[in-house]
Amino acid sequence: MIAYDRFTLANGLRVLFHKEPATPMAVVNVLYDVGARDENPEQTGFAHLFEHLMFGGSKHIADFDAPLQAAGGQSNAFTSNDITNYYDVLPAHNLDTALWLESDRMLALAFTPKSLEVQRQVVIEEFKQRYLNQPYGDAWLQLRPLAYQKHPYRWATIGKNIKHIEDATMDDVRAFFQKHYHPGNAILCIVGNFELATIKEKVSHYFGNIPAQAKSPRQLPTEPPQQKFRIKTIQRNVPAGSFYYAFKMGKRLSDSYYLADLLSDHIGNEKTGILYTELQRKKRLVSEITAYITGSIDEGLFVITGKLNPKRTFEELEAAIWPVLAQVQDKKMSKSALQQLILKLRTAKAFQDQGLLNRAMNLSFFELLATADLLNTEGARYEQISTTQLQQYAQELLSKNRCSLLQIQPK
């Protein structure tokens, strides 16, 4: 049970505080409700480029990192299709430094043409390092627009292509900040050995006078239900064929998210999952295979992925995989298998909840979704699931006409 307090400033900033008496450190986590899904289709990669610019100095502070490092702390951030999340970890007695830094960059960034120019170059190198100069690195750049045709999940956080980053102007970034970076669009979470009254006072002091701004409504195009199987094959300089079967699944808070999560563990486990036992062990079609879910806020993807064995073909895999998935739909899993999955989830969660940073990030993310309470109550949603529900869900989920298949073939 992770206890926390919640309060909201007059300017709309939502604040969570979780007291942890055992640590000498503090975590300050700031989640902004903006991700790649909020980008203009002609200016993709902005949320992420922007995350880089947030370290380039703010209105009153020339350099974000140096004061934090001098306080014994460090920071980082990540951008997803849904959110942008910044965090600082520092000795608790220097908490003020992190609040000072985070509040100033929420108030106003100091954009300079130089900082934009350099971060543009850095992001382009990141694009090359992670997506273009790696075997299979561009798989998700290809898979997203295949699986999504309308929803902005059709592009990756790094952007559709390098050109959008190359073309970014000062006006574009300024407008992006104006729209998305303000107290009403943020959730601040603090973890450490403090008193609530102290936290309230400090947070009001640093964040209280940042002007309020109306939250701009999010109107994303809805992805129409997929009616037909989609398949795309690309040739790349890779040693082995790889495949991505992506099935449409529900939103993060829907019942189907929990069903999909358990189902992906059940069929995707090495050694015990049916994908391994049938396709790798028995038929020797693949050298590796697994299943996972994307877990995005809007409709996500349930992905089965792996690599072909040498001399095996995509056609052979196609012929073999659907009967295996039909078995998943036809045969109910045993009650004991379900209990085991849930026990494993409990173990994993106990380890995750150990970390201060994890707690801060998860409290913030759940607060964005609905309420931070979910960190404590979500486990119960898994425990309520029955084997019948799982089977029914497999029948709905694993249908071929809701699947998009990307195949990467060696040149």
Place this chain on the structure above:
Amino acid sequence: MFSVANPTQITMSKISTPILDRSVAPPLLPIEHISFVGPQITVLNNGAKLFWRNGLQNETSKIELHFAAGSATKDPLTASLCAGLLINGSATRTAKQIQKALDAVGAYYDVSLSQESSVVTLYALKDQLLKAYEIFHESLFTAIFPIKEVQELVHSRRQKYTVQEQKVNFLAQRQFQRSLMAGSTYANLIQLADFDRADRSQIQAFHAEHYLKGLKKVFLVGDLSTEHVLELEVLLNAYSSDIAERAPFSWQPEQGATHIEQEGALQSALRIGRPLFNKTHPDFCAFSVLNTILGDYFGSRLMSNIREDKGYTYGIGSHVVENTKFGYFVIGTEVGVSTREATFLEIQHEFERLKTELVCEEELNLVKSYLMGQLLKSADGPYAMLDLFANVETMGLDLSYYDHYIAQIKAVDAHKLQELAKRYLNWEEMLIISAG
């Protein structure tokens, strides 16, 4: 319609707290004290030590076995396959049955192989750990390496290797290790042709020699009952610890530049480094400060220059890598192919600056505070504290080392750093590898 603001409607808001001057940084407080708490130590019958940390106030637990089964041997593939197959079939269970039995108690495990040791870790909720370990112990101790599992792993490792071979990072790192550690077993790395010679009987022999006789130490974390710990000890006593000591370490490190061309690469991976020392050396603490300034934190000189000023890379860092018998210094990065030579020049420039200009007080104090904050974080909580302990224990030191480290960090001055830069950061003494 026009509307005119009525000045009488404008009032000053009340100010209850001191006015916030955002241009002034909040005062900083130094870290007064870090307390280092050691584990309980039990010597097992076989001479290996069990280190146990409790006092967690949560349900988690783990047990971590360290074996003298690292990959720095004449046959690294056998060491690697053996580690990969430890929990894949035993006297009484198939690989699938083992996995199911561990699933039934909600346990996870991983095996991590370094050049010097193989570390096998089991994670479970504390009331399941003993049950999980019983399954795990039987699996590991009586591992039979079924032929089908061996074939499957050789096959999938070979394929993974061919994927790795396309990565410039992998190519540069391998060449760096091979050249830097030339003349020692640490230079022996797996090669593609090795997979054709994989041999089950050698894996079995390796298991018998390096695992059954090679238990070096055990780390245990969790609020377990004393009875449970005693039962774990009984199981651990099955191993012996009488593997022969490694031959004395010797090497003939190489210097100079080597480029590995990879057609079509968009980036080049770089490794620049030299032999150094581990924390048993008197210069280690002061060099840590120098290394941090140069390249081991986000505000470092290499990051500030090559990423934040030039935009040549997504990231660049320098590190001191420690083994039990030696250490080395290495800079690693991936840069656009067209900026490779420019990056070399900037790194040389940063070496020269450290050798010719004294580090200013502000930068030095920042890095000292940063290192202290990072040490405080590394000591936060039983898992982290046991890791800190393990880092010194493996070098034959104890936790008092960290008090020494703190004193050394506080004492180091700009002249000492300059002296170390002159001694250790000479471009002509570096091994320089690029790939891509």
